[in-house]
Amino acid sequence: MIKIGIVGYGNLGKGVESAIVHSSDMTLVGVFTRRNPKSVHTYTDVPVYGMDEIYKMKDQIDVLILCGGSANDLPKQTVELAQYFNVIDSFDTHAKIPEHFENVNKSSEKSQHVSIISVGWDPGLFSLNRLYGQAILPNGKDYTFWGKGVSQGHSDAIRRVEGVLDARQYTIPVDEALESVRNGDNPSLTTRQKHMRECFVVAKPDADLSKIEMTIKTMPHYFDEYDTTVHFITQEELDKNHKGIPHGGIVFRTGTTGLNNENKHLVEYKLTLDSNPEFTSSVLVAYARAAYRMYQQGQCGCKTVFDIPPAYLHVESGEELRKKLL
Amino acid sequence: MIKIGIVGYGNLGKGVESAIVHSSDMTLVGVFTRRNPKSVHTYTDVPVYGMDEIYKMKDQIDVLILCGGSANDLPKQTVELAQYFNVIDSFDTHAKIPEHFENVNKSSEKSQHVSIISVGWDPGLFSLNRLYGQAILPNGKDYTFWGKGVSQGHSDAIRRVEGVLDARQYTIPVDEALESVRNGDNPSLTTRQKHMRECFVVAKPDADLSKIEMTIKTMPHYFDEYDTTVHFITQEELDKNHKGIPHGGIVFRTGTTGLNNENKHLVEYKLTLDSNPEFTSSVLVAYARAAYRMYQQGQCGCKTVFDIPPAYLHVESGEELRKKLL
Numbered sequence: 001m002i003k004i005g006i007v008g009y010g011n012l013g014k015g016v017e018s019a020i021v022h023s024s025d026m027t028l029v030g031v032f033t034r035r036n037p038k039s040v041h042t043y044t045d046v047p048v049y050g051m052d053e054i055y056k057m058k059d060q061i062d063v064l065i066l067c068g069g070s071a072n073d074l075p076k077q078t079v080e081l082a083q084y085f086n087v088i089d090s091f092d093t094h095a096k097i098p099e100h101f102e103n104v105n106k107s108s109e110k111s112q113h114v115s116i117i118s119v120g121w122d123p124g125l126f127s128l129n130r131l132y133g134q135a136i137l138p139n140g141k142d143y144t145f146w147g148k149g150v151s152q153g154h155s156d157a158i159r160r161v162e163g164v165l166d167a168r169q170y171t172i173p174v175d176e177a178l179e180s181v182r183n184g185d186n187p188s189l190t191t192r193q194k195h196m197r198e199c200f201v202v203a204k205p206d207a208d209l210s211k212i213e214m215t216i217k218t219m220p221h222y223f224d225e226y227d228t229t230v231h232f233i234t235q236e237e238l239d240k241n242h243k244g245i246p247h248g249g250i251v252f253r254t255g256t257t258g259l260n261n262e263n264k265h266l267v268e269y270k271l272t273l274d275s276n277p278e279f280t281s282s283v284l285v286a287y288a289r290a291a292y293r294m295y296q297q298g299q300c301g302c303k304t305v306f307d308i309p310p311a312y313l314h315v316e317s318g319e320e321l322r323k324k325l326l
Numbered sequence: 327m328i329k330i331g332i333v334g335y336g337n338l339g340k341g342v343e344s345a346i347v348h349s350s351d352m353t354l355v356g357v358f359t360r361r362n363p364k365s366v367h368t369y370t371d372v373p374v375y376g377m378d379e380i381y382k383m384k385d386q387i388d389v390l391i392l393c394g395g396s397a398n399d400l401p402k403q404t405v406e407l408a409q410y411f412n413v414i415d416s417f418d419t420h421a422k423i424p425e426h427f428e429n430v431n432k433s434s435e436k437s438q439h440v441s442i443i444s445v446g447w448d449p450g451l452f453s454l455n456r457l458y459g460q461a462i463l464p465n466g467k468d469y470t471f472w473g474k475g476v477s478q479g480h481s482d483a484i485r486r487v488e489g490v491l492d493a494r495q496y497t498i499p500v501d502e503a504l505e506s507v508r509n510g511d512n513p514s515l516t517t518r519q520k521h522m523r524e525c526f527v528v529a530k531p532d533a534d535l536s537k538i539e540m541t542i543k544t545m546p547h548y549f550d551e552y553d554t555t556v557h558f559i560t561q562e563e564l565d566k567n568h569k570g571i572p573h574g575g576i577v578f579r580t581g582t583t584g585l586n587n588e589n590k591h592l593v594e595y596k597l598t599l600d601s602n603p604e605f606t607s608s609v610l611v612a613y614a615r616a617a618y619r620m621y622q623q624g625q626c627g628c629k630t631v632f633d634i635p636p637a638y639l640h641v642e643s644g645e646e647l648r649k650k651l652l
Contacts (some may be wrong), residue, residue: 099646257604
C-alpha cells in the first residue's frame with residue numbers, strides 16, 4: 001500500500017481523501033493542517049495533525065499531496081516539503097510555473113525525492129493534450145476553451161462589489177467559436193469571441209442593482225473584455241441552484257497532413273465535470289502513484305505531467321495494461 | 327537531425343514520407359522495399375533500396391519506421407529488424423500484442439536498441455486515453471467507438487463476394503449510443519447498438535443484387551451482428567465520392583467521485599481524420615523522435631505508448647514545453 005499524507009483540508013484535500021478511499025493500492029496516513037487540528041474533522045475519521053508534526057512522520061509517508069492554494073501556499077510549501085518528502089501539487093499560476101519548477105527541483109534533487117508539480121486538468125490533462133496534439137500534428141493550431149463552469153476567482157471578485165451579498169460566476173464557451181473550430185476554419189478568436197460570463201448575484205435589499213451590474217460588467221481584467229450577463233436572484237435560489245462546483249472545457253488541435261497539407265484532422269479532448277476539486281484530486285492521486293513508483297526506481301527531481309510515462313499512473317502492471325488497454 | 331528509414335511504401339509509408347517533410351528535426355535517408363526498387367518512385371525523390379541493402383546502412387539510420395501489415399509483415403519484420411535498429415511499428419492485432427511485445431523485446435534487449443510497437447491511434451492514442459481515464463476515474467466505465475470511417479478489412483470482404491467489382495464500407499457509431507454515454511446513463515451496449523455499417527457496392531452488370539445484399543448482410547463476423555445498409559452505385563460514383571480514407575472515433579471515460587460517488591464526470595476524446603494512414607503516420611513519426619531520444623539516453627528494449635514520457639514526442643525542450651504548454 002502506498003502511504004499518502006494530505007496537506008491542507010479544503011475542497012481539494014477532501015477530494016483527495018475520498019479518491020484514496022476508492023484507490024485499491026493506497027492508504028491515507030493523515031491530514032496536516034495549519035489550523036488547530038482539534039477543530040478539523042475528516043470525513044473518514046483519518047487523524048488530523050498540526051503542520052509541525054509532519055517531519056516526525058517522514059518514515060510513515062510515501063507521498064504528500066499538497067492541497068493549498070497557488071497564490072500564497074504552494075510557492076513556499078512545495079519547496080519546503082520537497083526537502084523531506086515526495087510531493088505532488090496542483091500549482092496553477094501558468095506564468096510562474098518555470099520559476100516554481102526550478103525552486104522545487106532544487107529541493108527534490110538535494111533530498112533525492114520526486115516531486116510532480118502543476119498536476120490537475122489545466123495545468124495537467126489539458127496541457128498533455130496540447131502537447132500530444134502539437135507533437136502529432138505540427139502543422140496546426142490549438143485552442144483551449146474553459147467551461148461551462150464556476151470560476152472561483154470571478155465569483156470572489158463579484159462578492160467584493162459594494163451591495164453584493166453573494167455571487168456565483170459561470171465561464172461559458174461561445175457556441176459559434178466551438179463550431180468554427182470544429183468546422184476546421186482555423187479562426188483567430190478574440191477573448192470576447194471565445195468565452196462569455198454569466199453571473200448570479202444576491203444583492204443587499206437596498207442596493208442599487210443597475211450600479212452593481214455596471215460595476216461588474218466593466219470590471220478590468222475580470223469582465224470588461226467579455227460579454228457578461230448578470231442575473232439578480234435570492235440567496236435561497238443561489239443556495240438551491242448554484243452551490244455545485246462544476247467545470248470542464250475542451251482542448252482542440254486542428255492540423256493538416258500530406259505533402260501539400262491536403263488532409264485535415266481534428267482532435268477534441270473534452271471534460272465535463274460535476275466537481276472541479278474532486279476531479280482535480282483524482283488526477284493528483286493518480287500522479288502520487290507515479291511519484292511513488294519513480295522514487296522506488298531511484299529517480300529524483302521535479303517532474304511535470306509531461307515527464308511521466310502514462311503506465312505509472314495505473315494500478316495494473318505493464319503486462320496487464322498491454323493485454324487489456326492497448 | 328534524426329535520420330529515418332521507411333520500410334514498406336504503401337499508404338502508411340507514403341504518409342511517413344510526407345510527415346517527415348513537415349518535421350524540422352528529421353531527415354529521410356531512404357525507403358526500403360521488397361519490390362524491385364527501380365519500380366518504386368517516391369514523392370520526394372528520396373532513394374529506394376531493396377530490403378537486402380538495409381543492413382549495410384545500419385550506421386546511417388537512427389530509427390526505422392516499419393510500414394508493413396500486421397497480419398503477415400510485422401510479426402516477423404519487427405522482430406528481425408529490432409536486432410539491428412531502433413524500430414517503430416503500428417502492429418494492430420490487439421489480441422496478439424502481448425506475444426509480439428515479447429518477441430520484439432527479446433531482439434531489442436539483445437541488440438541494446440529501442441523498439442516501440444503498436445503505435446497509431448488505436449492501438450495508440452485511444453489506448454492512452456483508456457489508460458488515463460481508468461487511472462484518474464477508477465470508479466467508471468470506458469467506451470470506444472470507431473467511425474465514421476472506412477474499414478479496409480470490411481471493404482475487402484465485400485469485394486470477395488461473387489458479382490462484386492468494387493466496394494467501400496463505412497463503420498458508423500450509432501447516435502443513440504453516443505447520446506446515452508454522454509448523458510451518463512452508463513449503458514451496456516451490444517455490438518449492434520454501438521455501430522452500424524454502410525456499404526457502397528459496384529456490382530457486375532449481370533449480378534443478382536438481392537443475393538449480393540443478402541450475402542453481405544449475413545456474412546459472419548463482418549456484418550451479421552450489425553445493422554447494415556447496402557447501396558449499389560456505379561464505379562464512377564465510387565471513384566468520385568468514396569476514394570478517401572477518412573476515419574476517427576471516440577474514447578469515453580465516465581466515472582464518479584466523492585465518498586458516496588455523488589459526482590459524475592465525463593471525459594471524451596474524439597478524432598475526426600480525413601486520412602487514416604496519414605494521421606497514423608504522423609503518430610509513428612512523433613514516436614520515432616521518442617525512440618531516438620530514449621536510445622541516446624542508453625535505454626533499450628520494447629516499449630509501447632504507455633511507457634513513453636509525453637515530452638519525448640515533442641520537438642521542443644522540457645523547459646520550452648513547461649513555459650508554453652503546461
